[in-house]
Amino acid sequence: MxxxxxxxxxxxxxxxxxxxxxxxxxxxxxxxxxxxxxxxIIGAEGVRFTDADGNERIDLSGQLMCSNLGHSADAVADAIASQAREGAYFAPGFTTEARARLGEKLAEITPGDLSKTFFSTSGTEAVEAAIKIARFYTGKRKIISRYRSYHGATYGSISVTGDPRRLMAEPGIPGMIKAPDPYAYGSTLDPMQSLDYIEEMLMLEGDTVAAVLVEPIVGSNGILVPPDEYLPNLKRIAHEHDALLICDEVMSGFGRTGEWFGCDVFDVAPDIMTMAKGLTGAYAPLGATIVTDEIASYFEDNMFCHGHTYSGHPVAVAAGLAAIEAYQENDVIDHAREVGSYLGERLDELATNHPSVGDTRGVGLFRGIELTKREDDRKPFGRREDKVSKGSTVVDEVAAEAYAQGTYVANMINTLIIAPPLTITEADIDEAVGTLDAALDVSDAAMDE
Structure with a gap:
């Protein structure tokens, strides 16, 4: 047999x-x-990786929008190895120097009075913790999130996720309600009208909403950048209804936008922030949920009823501390801001040259190219249901052609997601844009006549 x-x-x-x-x-x-x-994959260096056939490609999406430091962050790798030899694991009731100092660092670099952190192992776990903390602290149960969102795969975080991947897991956990997004390209509402909608939801739900949970800049559902006044007003509206603002910075954090965090672009400090991905530059799995002084104080005499075996895992927090030191010591975030502007200019050139590019948008090194099969009304190639359907789309074919030409680019529904390592250079960008220029001929040819 x-x-x-x-x-x-x-x-x-x-x-x-x-x-x-x-x-x-x-x-x-x-x-x-x-x-x-x-x-x-058999190797990687800088902004490039190599497959088993010896083909080298530019990593234009930072794998899953997480390899912020690229593939040669030796200081992070050394910190991992050193901590593994010193002590690979201790129960969460113990601590290490790296865990304590990483907590201190996060309080330093996050906005406002965010000060105390719970460590987990992923973005989805960070969101789970945020949901529970908001419910514990407010005594309320409902969470408002948005339809074009992704917050994770476990039951709480998939329940607050808006995109179609939640459908197979429904009914999910109760009390999770969805709102529209500030999405000018594909919504029947103007961006600021979507904010009015959330305000009316909060009013109609009465005093039952614990928090409003948003990605400051939506990631895997299209790189959606709200108007400058959106996030400040969302915080104001939430607080007027005694609800917290939770910012999911899992994808937009750690320099991706040219600032430490996506909410920094809008000068907003949330009540709770979640993070992962760039927290270690993806060198080790680590999530974090940080809260304000006021929320932290609540748990001095009320039980923090949450935990994980690997909370504050010594090797992971050592990677996180080393990663933040690398961002600071190598001026990585300033670099991301500078080359991010250049990337935006190059993508706008693609839009000029290719009628199938319906929109380019983003901030820093967090950008998207949205495709259209009909230029006059921006009819998309990809649909929301494609995320849970078999087969490939024209957008998949564009990404595949870019890959064949030497550039890896992720795509979600109807958008190519451009989120390279923050260490990318203008020369790397020029090379990658050249391959995208060739790949977009595929979508140009597939447009409706």
Whole structure:
């Protein structure tokens, strides 16, 4: 009888041995398993990575918008190795120098009086903690989030997620209600009208809403940048109804926007902030949920009824501390702001040259190219339901052509997501934009006549 392993090795699907083994024995995420085709990576340096066939590609999306420091952050790798040798794991009731100093660092670099942090292992866990903290502190249960949002995959965070990936997990946890987004490209509401909608929701829900949860700049649902006055007014409206403002900075944090955090772009300090991804530059899994002094004080005499085995994992927090020191010592965030402006200019040039580019938008090194099959009314190629459907779209084909040309770019629904390592140079950008220029011929050719 042929074993599962032998069957995997014999399958003629163009994959090498490692790729076939992975496909056979490891779940591919967010996918129909019949469509999974993993690519083995054997090395990476700077803003580039290399596959098992020796092909090198520019990482124009920072993998999943998380490799903020690129693939050569030796100081972070050294901190991981040092802590692993000193002590790889201690229970959360103990501490290490790295955990204490990382908590201090986060209080220093986050806005306002955010001061006390709970450490977890991912962005979704950071959001779970934020939901529970908001409920504990306010004594209320409802959370308002938005339809074009992604907050994570576990049951609480997928319940506050708006995009279609939540549908298979519904009904989810109770009390999670959705609002429209400030999205000028694809909504029936003007951006600021969506804020009026949330204000009316808060009024009609009565005093039952614990918090409003938003990504300051929406990430995987299209890089949606609100008007400058949106986030300050959202905080004001939430507070007028005794609700907290939670900012999900998992993707927009740690220099991605050319500021420490996305909310810094709008000069807003939330009541609770979640973070992950760039917190370690993706060198180790680490999430964090930081709260204001007032919220932290509440738990002095009220139980903080939450925890994880790996909360404050020594190796992960050592990576986080080293990553923040690297951002500071190497002026990475200032660099991101400068080259981010250049990236924006180059993407605008693509829009001029390609009729299938319906919109370019973003801040810093957090940008998106939204495609259209019909220039006059900006009809999209991709639809929301594509996130949970089989098959590929024209947007997928554009990304595939860019990959074949030497650039990896993630795409979500109808948008190419441009979020490279913050260490990228103008020369790297020019090279990557050249491949996008060629790839966009695919979408130009697929437009409606």
């Amino acid at each position: 042929t074993s599962k392993k032998e069957a995997a090795l014999e399958r003629g699907d163009g994959l090498n041995e490692i790729e076939r083994l992975d496909r056979e024995f490891v779940f591919g995420t967010w996918s129909y398993q019949s469509e999974v085709s993993p690519t083995q």
